[in-house]
Amino acid sequence: MDRQAGEESQQFRDTVLGFLRARELMSAVRWVSEPGLFPLVTLHCTRGVLEQLRKEPGFEAGLSMPLELMT
DSSP, X not given: OOHHHHHHHHHHHHHHHHHXXXXXXXXXXXXXXXXXXXXXXXXXXXXXXXXXXXXXXXXXXXXXXXXXXXX
């Protein structure tokens, strides 16, 4: 993996986690992906977390699987 891409991915993941911790949302997150080649984070979380991420201008949050599968 390209070192710079890895650093950017880690920074973005840290930003997402910082956002979630600052809003005390980590208890609603079951899993967070590890840094990869791209600044992309995959979360298994509740709809409330998804909505908070969607409201934040610095993030583009989408849904890749129905939340009902995560119960």
